[in-house]
Amino acid sequence: MFVLPRFIRLKHAPNYLGMDKNRFNAEVRPFVTEIRVGFQRIAFDRLDLDAFADDYKSRNGRPGKKKGENEPWSEERHAD
Numbered sequence: 001m002f003v004l005p006r007f008i009r010l011k012h013a014p015n016y017l018g019m020d021k022n023r024f025n026a027e028v029r030p031f032v033t034e035i036r037v038g039f040q041r042i043a044f045d046r047l048d049l050d051a052f053a054d055d056y057k058s059r060n061g062r063p064g065k066k067k068g069e070n071e072p073w074s075e076e077r078h079a080d
Contacts, residue, residue, distance in 0.1 A: 007035060007043040016046070017053055028052055 008016050014024035032048040 004046060006046055007037065008046050008049065009037070010042040010044070013044050013049060016049060 013028075014021045017024065017028065019028075028049070032044050032052055035043045035045065037043045
């Protein structure tokens, strides 16, 4: 059985959210609580990262395409 850790270290947090470290530092890190682990290590609570992802999705997400719906670029165009 695999158990996800509750605290995710700084070097793994951007990958957990599927982004690079620069975007993580600019868009996520200011809004989540940093946890000191030992003398030099920083970690984040996985539940805080999940909450950030849920909020981000609610603000920026869009519904998927419905079955049978064509994309505008997939339509064949014929010269008249």
